[in-house]
Amino acid sequence: xKSTILKTxxxxxxxxxxLFSIFILLRGHYFPGGGFVGGLIAAIAFVLHSFTHGxxxxxxxxxxxxxALIPVGLALAAISMFAPMLNGQPVMTGLWFDQPVPVIGLxxxxxxxxxxxxVVVIGVVLTILFTIAQYSG
Amino acid sequence: xxxxxxxxxxxxxxxxxxxxxxxxxxxxxxxLLPTSLFAYFASFIPTIANGEAISFHYPWVPSLGVDxxxxxxxxxxxxSLLITGIGSLVFLYASSYLKGHRYxxxxxxxxxxxxxxxxxxxxxxxxxxxxxxxxxxxxxSFFLIGFNNEDANSRKSSLTALAVTGGGGFLLMAGLILxxxxxxxxxxxxxxxxxxxxxxxxxxxxxLALIFAGAFTKSAQFPFHFWLPGAMKxxxxxxxxxxxxxxxxxxxxxxxxxxxxxxxxxxxxxxLIVVGGITMFYGAFHSIFRTDLKSIxxxxxxxxxxxxxxxxxxxxxxxxxxxxxxxxxxxxxKASLFLTTGVLDHETGTxxxxxxxxxxxxxxxxxxAGLLAALSSAGLPFTFGFIGKDQIYEAxxxxxxxxxxxxxxxxxxxxxxxxxAGLLVGLKPFAGKLPERYQAVHLxxxxxxxxxxxxxxxxxxxxxxxxxxxxxLLNPAATAMINETFDSPLKLWHGFNLVLLLSGITLxxxxxLYLMRKPSSKSMASIERFNYLAPQYIFGKLARAVRRFAARxxxxxHNGFLRVYLFRIIMFAVLLLGFRLFTGGPIQWIPAHLSPxxxxxxxxxxxxxxxxxxxVNTSSxxxxxxxxxxxxxxxxxxxxFYSAPDxxxxxxxxxxxxxxxxxxxxxxxxxxxxxxxxRDRIRDWLLASSFxxxxxxxxxxxxxxxxxxxxxxxxxxxxxxxxxxxxxxxxILVDFRGIDTMFEVVVLSIAAIGVVSLLKLKLKASExx
Numbered sequence: 001x002k003s004t005i006l007k008t009x010x011x012x013x014x015x016x017x018x019l020f021s022i023f024i025l026l027r028g029h030y031f032p033g034g035g036f037v038g039g040l041i042a043a044i045a046f047v048l049h050s051f052t053h054g055x056x057x058x059x060x061x062x063x064x065x066x067x068a069l070i071p072v073g074l075a076l077a078a079i080s081m082f083a084p085m086l087n088g089q090p091v092m093t094g095l096w097f098d099q100p101v102p103v104i105g106l107x108x109x110x111x112x113x114x115x116x117x118x119v120v121v122i123g124v125v126l127t128i129l130f131t132i133a134q135y136s137g
Numbered sequence: 138x139x140x141x142x143x144x145x146x147x148x149x150x151x152x153x154x155x156x157x158x159x160x161x162x163x164x165x166x167x168x169l170l171p172t173s174l175f176a177y178f179a180s181f182i183p184t185i186a187n188g189e190a191i192s193f194h195y196p197w198v199p200s201l202g203v204d205x206x207x208x209x210x211x212x213x214x215x216x217s218l219l220i221t222g223i224g225s226l227v228f229l230y231a232s233s234y235l236k237g238h239r240y241x242x243x244x245x246x247x248x249x250x251x252x253x254x255x256x257x258x259x260x261x262x263x264x265x266x267x268x269x270x271x272x273x274x275x276x277x278s279f280f281l282i283g284f285n286n287e288d289a290n291s292r293k294s295s296l297t298a299l300a301v302t303g304g305g306g307f308l309l310m311a312g313l314i315l316x317x318x319x320x321x322x323x324x325x326x327x328x329x330x331x332x333x334x335x336x337x338x339x340x341x342x343x344x345l346a347l348i349f350a351g352a353f354t355k356s357a358q359f360p361f362h363f364w365l366p367g368a369m370k371x372x373x374x375x376x377x378x379x380x381x382x383x384x385x386x387x388x389x390x391x392x393x394x395x396x397x398x399x400x401x402x403x404x405x406x407x408x409l410i411v412v413g414g415i416t417m418f419y420g421a422f423h424s425i426f427r428t429d430l431k432s433i434x435x436x437x438x439x440x441x442x443x444x445x446x447x448x449x450x451x452x453x454x455x456x457x458x459x460x461x462x463x464x465x466x467x468x469x470x471k472a473s474l475f476l477t478t479g480v481l482d483h484e485t486g487t488x489x490x491x492x493x494x495x496x497x498x499x500x501x502x503x504x505x506a507g508l509l510a511a512l513s514s515a516g517l518p519f520t521f522g523f524i525g526k527d528q529i530y531e532a533x534x535x536x537x538x539x540x541x542x543x544x545x546x547x548x549x550x551x552x553x554x555x556x557x558a559g560l561l562v563g564l565k566p567f568a569g570k571l572p573e574r575y576q577a578v579h580l581x582x583x584x585x586x587x588x589x590x591x592x593x594x595x596x597x598x599x600x601x602x603x604x605x606x607x608x609x610l611l612n613p614a615a616t617a618m619i620n621e622t623f624d625s626p627l628k629l630w631h632g633f634n635l636v637l638l639l640s641g642i643t644l645x646x647x648x649x650l651y652l653m654r655k656p657s658s659k660s661m662a663s664i665e666r667f668n669y670l671a672p673q674y675i676f677g678k679l680a681r682a683v684r685r686f687a688a689r690x691x692x693x694x695h696n697g698f699l700r701v702y703l704f705r706i707i708m709f710a711v712l713l714l715g716f717r718l719f720t721g722g723p724i725q726w727i728p729a730h731l732s733p734x735x736x737x738x739x740x741x742x743x744x745x746x747x748x749x750x751x752x753v754n755t756s757s758x759x760x761x762x763x764x765x766x767x768x769x770x771x772x773x774x775x776x777x778f779y780s781a782p783d784x785x786x787x788x789x790x791x792x793x794x795x796x797x798x799x800x801x802x803x804x805x806x807x808x809x810x811x812x813x814x815x816r817d818r819i820r821d822w823l824l825a826s827s828f829x830x831x832x833x834x835x836x837x838x839x840x841x842x843x844x845x846x847x848x849x850x851x852x853x854x855x856x857x858x859x860x861x862x863x864x865x866x867x868x869i870l871v872d873f874r875g876i877d878t879m880f881e882v883v884v885l886s887i888a889a890i891g892v893v894s895l896l897k898l899k900l901k902a903s904e905x906x
Contacts, residue, residue, distance in 0.1 A: 024786075029862040032782035034870060040790035047797055067893065070886045077879055110862070110871040113878075117871075120882040124889040125794060132801050135896045 007052040017045030025118050026111075035114035039121025046126055055133045066130065069123030077116025080109045138193040138207050141177055142260060144170060145253025149246045156242025164236075165584070167245045168228035171252060175221035178214065185214045186609040188616065192262065192326075198876075206324060208262035211613025215461065216259035216390055218610070219468050220383050224252050226588035227378040230476055233584040234374055234483060244284060244372075251277035255383055259390055262325050264313040267391075271309065271355070274384050275302040281379060282371045294367035300680070301354050301364040309351025309391075315344050316399075325394065329620065332398045342404050348395065349408060356388025356442045359416040363673035366435040373479030376431060381438045381475055382468040389445040393460065397620035401452055409450025414547055416443030421554035428656050430478045430488040430562050434471065437514075437558040440551060441467045448532055451544070454619055455535055459528035461614040462627065465606070466513065466525035466596070473510035473592035474562050477503055480585050481566055484578050490561060490656050495571030499578045502586045504567035509593035511563025513600065515556040515647060516640060521600035523640065524627055526552060530636045549643055556647030561656060603627035704821075707828050714831050724834055725841050738778060745771040758806060762799040766792055783866040 021042035028034030046066075050058035059065065148170050152159065159167055184191065195205035209217070228248065235241055254273030261267035276299075283295030317323040319338055320331030328335075335341060352358075357365040368380045379385070392400075392409070399405060420440030427433045441463070448460040480503055481496070482488045497504035513522035529552075533544040580586060599606055607627040695702070718724070748767040755761050769792035776785035813821075852865050852873065862868035870878050 028864060028867040029871075030864055032786060032864060032866075034783065034864070034867040036870070037783070037786045037790060040787065040794065044790060044793055047794070051797075067889065070889060074882065074886060077882060081875065081879060110868075110875075113871050113875060114867075117878060117882055120886060124882075124885045127889045128892045129794070129798060129801065131893050131896050132798065135899065 003052070010048050010052040014045050014049050017048070018042055021045065021118075025114060028114060029110065035117035036121055038114075039118040040125065042118070042122050043125035043129075046122075047129055050130070050133065055130050059130065062126075066123050066126035069119050070127065073116045073119030073121075073123055075116070076119060077113050080112035080116060083109055138191075138209070138260070139195050139205055141174055142207065142257045143253060144174065145249040145251075145256065149250040149253070152242050152246040152249070156246065159245065160241050161237075164232040164241055164245065165229065167249070168225055168232065170249060171221045171224035171228050174252075174256070175218065175225055178209075178217040178221055181209055181214060182609050185209065185211055185613050188613065190617075197266075203265045203323070204263055206262040206266065207260040208326065209260060210617040211610070211615070212390070212393055212461075212617035213259045215464065215610055215614040216383075216386070217256060219465070220252060220255050220259070223378060223382045223468060223472050223592070224248075226472070226476070226592065227374045229584050230479070230588045231372070231374040233582045234479055235372060236582075240284070244281075247277050247280045247284070248375075248378075251281065251379060251384070255387070258387055263323050264317055264325060264328075265323050267325075268306070268310055268313055271351075271387065271391075272303075272306050274379075274387060275299060275306055275355075278302070278368070278379050278384055281375045282368045284372055284375070285370065288370070291370040294364075294370045298364040298368050301361055301676075305351045305354025305361065308347045312344050312347025312351065315340060315347065319344075325398070328398050335399060336402055341399075341402075345399060345404050345408070348391070348399070349412075352388035352391050352446075353412060354388070355391075356385050356446065357416075357439050358388070358412050358443065358446055359419050359439075360672035360675075362416060362420065362439045363671065363676065365439055366432055369431040369435050373431070373475060373482060376434070377472045377475030377479070381434065382472045385438065385442055386445070386464060386468075389442065389449065389460070389464070392446065392449045393457070393618045396449060396452065396457070396618050400449070406450050406452055409446050410544070413443045413445070413447030413450050414544070416440065417447055417551045418443070418547060421551045421558065424558040425554055425561075425650075425654070425656075428490045430481065430490055430493075430566070431475075433490070433558050433562055434475055434478065437555055438467075438471060440555055441471065444529065444548070444551065447544075447548075448529065449618075451532055451536060453532060453535060454615070455528065456532035457618045458611065458615040459525070459532040461611045461618070462528045463525045464614075465599070465611065466521050469592050469596040469599075470510040470513040470522060470559070473506055473589040473596070474514070474559070476585075476589035476592070477507045477510065478562060480581055480589070483585070484581060485575055490565055492572075493566035493575075494569040495567070496575060496578065497567040498571045499575065500567070500580055500586070502580065502590055506586065506590040506593040507563035507567055509563075509597055510589070511559045513593065513596035514559030514563070515644065516552065517644065518640075519597070519601050521596045521598075521603075523600055524603055526640055526643065527636055528627075530639050534635065545639065549639055552643045553647045553650065556643060557650045557654070560647070560651045564651075565656075704824065707824055711824065711828050711831055714835065715827075718831065718834055718838070721838075724838055726837060727841060731840075735778075738775070741771050741774050741778075758803050759800070762796060762803065765799075766796045769795070783864070 021038045024033040024041055025035055025038030026033075028038070046058055046062070049061065148167070152167075181191065190208055190210035193205075193207040193209075197203055197205045228245070231244065231248070232241075235244060238244065251274060254270045254277060257270035258267055258274060261270060279295045279299040282298050283291050285291045313323075316328065316335065319340065320328050320335055322328060322331070335344070338344075354361045354364075365380060365385065369376050371380065396405075417440045420436045420438070420443055424433050424436035424440065427436060445460050445463060445467075448456045448463065478488060480500070481493060484500070485493065485496070487493065509520075513520040516522040516526035529548055530545060533548050534541050536544060604627075611627065694705075745768060748764045748771065752761050752764040752768070755764065769788065773785045773789045773792065776782075776788060852869055856862050856865045856868040859872075862872070
């Protein structure tokens, strides 16, 4: 797409949307939001960029291929799932730090699980879209 | 204990990124894993010998009754020591055997995975856990058989093995679940209490049939034995380790483990004696017609597995002790023979028995290993095999009725043939004159000839001094099977009795057979004439028939037209739901149940209808896509009105991405489209409206049911208390039903891999053009 306005706007929108997606991810435990939606929003941010600058440019911006995010996210989710076992507790027991962290709030294993979901969703969506984009372009 | 079991899995995973480091000389270092595990398990010998059993319990998914519940008793210890002990030797051996192989790291990853799953299998005290490890051994065996993945035969053999053992595993799962369901527990130790209840239950024969199916396929019993000779396509250390010493004994282990719970009845005894008896004779008989060393070993392994099943079927104390002894006897001499064969293959480049001879002159230590192993397999006095055979005859003689004569003669014939097979592999290649072309053969690296020699020497040492292991290892193993204390020291000398006579006859006739019969490639041809009767042939036909049926079925139902799929799916749903609605009683319309309609809703509904109208009437694809997305956004708005913000947000983003995806794909489609003809449009309209009407009717009907809010109440009340979250939807996703979410992201990842691989294949094909 060759709209200069959109092209310029997307450069500024990308970090804002990413920040917004992280905000959505983090607030998920108390308010509407969560890893899945957050991941989708982050993916949309990159898709917007790729629409205006081309898929190649976005891939360059990402440095790593989005497909590499999939195993990272899966591992993160799996680790947070199995971590309680090291403590002798059943899988997926929620573990929580006692003290809340400023801005973020209480941190628990569920947060890492959600971050894992977030990363997987970004990886999956971008992998599918970019592959199709390259195939059709 | 958990760490000991899972260590192999960790190593296997670590080898993915670090594999490069271990391809060269460092490959030997990986052997530290099995050796340290061996030492760990050996440290339990004194405790277990005292008749104790050690339990380890780690909760895993307690709500499903699946826990990491391990228990080390005599039987598990015997198997654990075999797995880690022979494993150590095989790991060391392979570092030299496959030196410089391109995929050596991959090989060790599979091997570690296998070792971990096999250990888990024999240590698990929960049948579901046992089943998980059972399947993992099948999978790692699949990878290892197909290790030479560029060879079509390897791939085919590994698929056959996976199909047979996987199919059996499927039935086994059904059997184990049935057993757990009836006895109310999945813990093996607790099932012991339900033993008499299970045996009297009308479903007892069904449970047995399912469990036998699993055990027989895994342990290569007739008629499922044919995958095992095919599995010899794997590198020789693998054949020695998986397909002789450990994995194929998993079925035997399962039977031994379940004997105290299910065993001892007629339903148990006769099938096992018959199948085991046929297998032991069939395997031994076939082995003498083969000329490929590994084939001979494969068939004699089948026969040995038959003997074990046969003994567990007899089920007397002597028979069970004999089984424990024979497991060890067989593992020692067969692994040794396999590893010897591996060196022969590696050094001379052939495994044809007709070509090999006189190699003792160049490979002396190996010749000693082969000879000692063959003697142990022959059951010469002062070898461990002698004791093993003694025990078998003892067991068959002490049965009831006419059984002693039938069973003993079957055992004697089998042993004669096995003795011949053992000599063929262990003695024949080294005896006689050395052909000229092998003059230059030299002894390989010491890591390749010491493992078989060590195993063979152990066979002799245990034979000469059975006190080394009987009280510490074999009696506890038998105790675990019988489930009551059992103590019967093994003796080398029982005095002049019938058993000794039978042993003598076996030795004499076997030796005579070896002297009289010369193996030739003709004998192979003579047995191949009967191939059309072989189970392998019949199963092959069956598999082809299934494939043909599947192809035909797919062509009719999945013809590739999206519109046809949609049409059929919706039509089916309409018919099914319509029928249910029709028979379900009158539909009540109670306006009081409806909430008042606001002006926003009416507006959104108007937009919705307009967008639908545009979608079906436009002739531009792009307009249709945009109009569809308007429909999607309208639905999001409805979600917002009815206070489901999480759903609305997700739907909104998904809709956006779908439009993007559509637009990307649209580039590839013809730019303009004609509307379908009138008849089709009327047909589609009818279907769509009836589907809509039915869904609407169901919704109205559902409102008439009293609303049960127990579930939502539970989540609402406990979200903050148990999971410290205020957003119930998200708490359900990441905590209460987190396992579902985990599997959902896994499915997503698989979808991404699918898309990429399908498109990349196309990309590559188009680049070639």
